[in-house]
Amino acid sequence: MKKFVALFITMFFVVSMAVVAQPASAAKYSELEEGGVIMQAFYWDVPGGGIWWDTIRSKIPEWYEAGISAIWIPPASKGMSGGYSMGYDPYDFFDLGEYNQKGTIETRFGSKQELINMINTAHAYGIKVIADIVINHRAGGDLEWNPFVGDYTWTDFSKVASGKYTANYLDFHPNEVKCCDEGTFGGFPDIAHEKSWDQHWLWASDESYAAYLRSIGVDAWRFDYVKGYGAWVVKDWLNWWGGWAVGEYWDTNVDALLNWAYSSGAKVFDFPLYYKMDEAFDNKNIPALVSALQNGQTVVSRDPFKAVTFVANHDTDIIWNKYLAYAFILTYEGQPVIFYRDYEEWLNKDRLNNLIWIHDHLAGGSTSIVYYDSDEMIFVRNGYGSKPGLITYINLGSSKVGRWVYVPKFAGACIHEYTGNLGGWVDKYVYSSGWVYLEAPAYDPANGQYGYSVWSYCGVG
Incomplete structure (x- = not known):
């Protein structure tokens, strides 16, 4: 079945490429930094079977024509759940779908080569690729005795098939350095970013995970669950590798979001605006939205150059009157993201294309x-x-x-x-x-x- 689906996608992609001539362009490369529209190119539980990288690849010509400047892709590394993983349970950071472990060679999304093919196609259209970076925790390790908790923990990562970034209980909290950092997630082993070994393999060397992603063409970064570790981690990552970046700091405290953004050097998703749009457009309370904008209760109203705005994503989808919300974020300040299912399945694509055009050609200034x-x-x-x-x-x-x-x-x-x-x-x-x-x-x-x-x-x- 997978071969049939892959053949269909390949045929569709060839036809698409014939219809939409590849531009000679690096024209859109500057648009991400200038606030260009981002497509979140996945949703929770996308179809499995290793077809997703090819699916994204087939849509790039149309997204280019619509005016998309960058695509945000799901976490690419092999997760604890193998072929079922959405990537937020990272096991082997250096397995992008090439090693037989956790019950599969390919990831849920496909093979490493299919990932590279998709990135190369995006670049041919001048579209940047934003990698989802999940470095708060790891998952899927083996049991080992952990003297810091007086029990066995799932912290033995000595058997990763790539042979890179092996780890044990010393690489997680609590350890000999400290008990904890800013937060834990889902009970998974919490990476100790203060350890030089972990820094070396995650970002602080030419053989790091960041370097590996750069080597296959990744341009920019979306950092997952940044409340779980210090902003200095992202800052140091960007000092090493540069590039546009945004963090998921899921909170409505604008001061906390902006403090993180300024400390890290990255942008931040405007969760306060997201909830105010729900209040305004679903509950007919536009004054609440206006009050938040006028009184600095959203990121976009305090510093629009740090705000990445959105109507839905893979984690949360509470706004029902989405057309009005998209009309707002695509004509207001901040950098907008369009959710894959809204664009490809649920809303009128022509209407969204029109708003993207308006954003790209008209929406400037205070x-x-x-x-x-x-x-x-x-x-x-x-x-x-x-x-x-x-x-x-x-x-x-x-x-x-x-x-x-x-x-x-x-x-x-x-x-x-x-x-x-x-x-x-x-x-x-x-x-x-x-x-x-x-x-x-x-x-x-x-x-x-x-x-x-x-x-x-x-x-x-």
Whole structure:
């Protein structure tokens, strides 16, 4: 069955490559650092059988055409669960699907060569690859006597098939150095990052795990569960290897998130914004979102250059009114991530492509919120560089709405509605005083109605 599926994917990929000519480009390589849109290229329990790297590879041409600048891939190393593992239970960091251990040669996602082929294809399209880095813990070791706990623990990693980064109880907490670090996860052995042996094999040498990922083409890093170890680990990793990076610090304490971001040198997922969007768009409480933005209770409102924004991911998916949430993050400040299943399965792909285009061509500069109530929100992006700025009008109501708003940035200009949600080609002229009457459609995606409009200067693109 796997061979049949792999053959189908290969045929589809060849056809896709024929339809979408490979660009000569490294054009998108700069866009990740400049806030380009990221695709989370997996979800929890993606199909097994070793087809996922090929699946991602087959979609890259279309994602390139949509304007995606980078793909975030799942943890690539062999996990304790072998072919069933999603990679968050790392056993042998240096087995990317090439050694027969834990009941399989390939990982759940495929072979090392299929991984490399996928990365090479992404690079051919100027798309960067973000590796998911799981270094808080290890899993799947053998039992050994551990004098620091007075019992047997699953901390013997002397039998890893790669022969690299063997470990024992001294490489985990508690040990002779200290009892613990910032946190543990799932009862798995907690890696002692302060030990030089562990640093050497994880990042601090040319034979490290980081070096190995670099050697196959990984460009950037997403660090899992960074609450579990010191920010200095990520900082030192980036001092060694550089590259764009983001950490998963799952918390709503903005001060804690930003302290971690500044200490590590990485960006951070904006969990406070995520929960405020749920409150706003699912519970018709836009004032709560606006209050959070105006009072510095989100990462994006405190430091948008540190904020990676999202609507759903492989761990959490609580927002139901996703179109409005995507309209928000793809036109507001911060660096947005699109969830694979939203794009490929659950939402209208054309609508998301339109918002990606708007993000890439219009959404620049600082933000001013010019109107809000329980159902409506209107904000202006003031433009920066090649991106002229925009006006986003979000409507949670079941009826079309319109308002006079003061937008002096666009005074005297022709502005165009760039989503088509108002039923076709719509232009407006802003009075020289800065006032204009704007409209937003009703929100009812079941009937093809999307409760947002986006405006910018006529003739862009």
